[in-house]
Amino acid sequence: MTKPRKHIHLKTELPGPNSRALVARREAAMPLGFAKSTPLGVRRAHGALVEDVDGNTLIDFTGGIGVLNVGHTPTEVVEAIRAQAGDLIHISGLVATTEAHVRLAEKLCEIAPIPGPKKAMINNSGAEAVEAAIATARAATGRQAIIAFEGAYHGRTLLGQSLTSKYALFKKNFGPFAPEIYRVPYPYLYRMVAADGMSDAQKVELVWESFERALIAHVAPEAVAAVIVEPVQGEGGFIPMPVEFMRRLRAACDRYGIVLIADEVQSGFARTGRMFAMEHFGVSPDIITLAKSMGGGMPIAATVGRAELMDKPHPGGLGGTYSGNPVACAAALAAIDLLEKDDLPARARHVGGIACDRLRDMQGRIPILGDVRGLGAMLAIELVEDKASKKPLAVERTLSVVNYAARNGVLMIRCGLYSNGVRFLFPLVISDSELQEGLDVVEEGLLQA
Ligand SMILES: Cc1ncc(COP(=O)(O)O)c(C=O)c1O
Structure with a gap:
């Protein structure tokens, strides 16, 4: 019935x-x-x-x-796209500067859940935002290794695929993958079947032990440029990271000078009940990657981070032809305005x-x-x-x-x-x-x- x-x-x-x-x-x-x-x-x-x-x-x-936290075709976003497209569709941020591009970078620096001075690199897709975040972390630390989680999804460029962990769907036949990526278990408490009967806190302890062991068994902490984590794992099954685990991750990154990258491509822009999922954890990342609902449907993304890190890649090292496309930036500004206003x-x-x-x-x-x-x-x-x-x-x-x-x-x-x-x-x-x-x-x- x-x-x-x-x-x-x-x-x-x-x-x-x-x-x-x-x-x-x-x-x-x-x-x-x-x-x-x-x-x-x-x-x-x-x-x-x-x-x-x-x-x-x-x-x-x-x-x-x-992508559509603000809904399909919201009038304000449609109007912003129309108005911007009538004036200027493209110039390339590598050639000249537009008001929409600058305003969006300023806005993202204002709202990103990272304390202190920030800078924002606008790119075109979540995978590109992840690429820029890793490049920045490597340039800033002079280190190469990246720690990523089981069940992670970070996109479909070669580095994105390499950081991603669901093999059969996203990686099969596409290797070899980028080196210097070390995989650690994610605290996916529901599926720790052998530990059923333990409390969540005990399960978190077990998973944390394997993180610490990885820093002995797989890679030296002094060689790690970044840990990249989805605060709510997306493709992996919408699994929120336990708050305690995230806090320990932040403390470990501080201890060893590792850059903490929060990949909020899917969890960002109001989806989790806060503007960014990291706001649930009481700790901040150093760099955050954003895309999807940022643009109200337009393809646009961003890598926002602490200014001193973001300035480390050499001039000309970041960017692409379409980075900061004014029509996409105008749509994003209108979408973020709606997220806040409503x-x-x-x-x-x-x-x-x-x-x-x-x-x-x-x-x-x-x-x-x-x-x-x-x-x-x-x-x-x-x-x-x-x-x-x-x-x-x-x-x-x-x-x-x-x-x-x-x-x-x-x-x-x-x-x-x-x-x-x-x-x-x-x-x-x-x-x-x-x-x-x-x-x-x-x-x-x-x-x-
Ligand atoms: C957490 C996360 N990172 C990165 C990506 C890749 O984003 P895009 O498909 O825009 O390249 C996604 C896409 O689903 C994602 O969920």
Whole structure:
């Protein structure tokens, strides 16, 4: 029995004929390696609602993979893009300076959760922001080694792939990878099955021991330029880092002169209920990488850090043709303005609370719903064969949840090291009623899986 829908309007089966035709052309013209989580073609969108190429209206629970915290096509962002594009689309920050580029750098330095003087390098994608952060940390310390976590995702450039840890999906056949990267376990407490029965604090202690051991067994701390960490692991399954672990990481970086890089490409810009996830931890990174919801949908990213570090790469060492593109900068300024003006961190806590309550209620009733976790509105569920063994649910059954949602009017995407997670990245401007309706569809999908 499906509940009546108020927001989802389906005129055809999904995918409809126009979606099928468009996707067939996509598959003929684009490499199969560039996959998609739904078989739908999309024509337009506003807020949290998407219209497909057959005129169906769906609810978007992916937010363009965390890009649309301010929602689809917010008027202010659209107007800022139009106004800037009429004046100047591109000049290259390597050639000349634009007001939009400078204002954005100033704004990011003002809001980044790092004390003291800061500088901001604007780039085009999260992976590029990560590249610039690592280059800066190496230039600043004169060291080469980087510590990254199991389950990490840092992008698809060679360095990004090298820092990323989910092998089969992101790395298979693409090596050799960049050297001097040392992998340590992430405190993924739910999946420490052999330690079940221990308290969270004891589990954190165990994982911390392996971090300290790595500094003896794998690399000398004096050789480490940076530790790069996602404060809420994204692709790895929306796993918030325990506060105690982050504080110890900060202390270890201080002890050994290591640069702490917080990769907030996915967790930043209000998603977790604060403007940046690092604000939950009571400690600051030295460098933060930003992208996704920074641009309101435009491709733009940034590496923001302590000024004395950011100035260490030699003149000409950073940047690219499109870095600081004025149209993307104007969109980002308008998007950040909306995040602040409409207090979207508070909205994230509100919609995150609704979704978390509903998912926890489902968890009590649905045997495959093993874990509900996250921070604010950065939420995911992890699906299991049974709650006692926690064996990851077979990939086809997890996929069937996403596919059910796509057939019934909700866009979704998976996550997790075992590809058995489903993540929630709905625009933060989603109405309570749209959110509840989307969650009705998720519940049906889980029950049929
Ligand atoms: C934490 C994190 N870092 C880096 C990236 C790479 O960003 P982009 O896809 O913009 O290169 C992502 C993308 O999902 C991410 O989640």
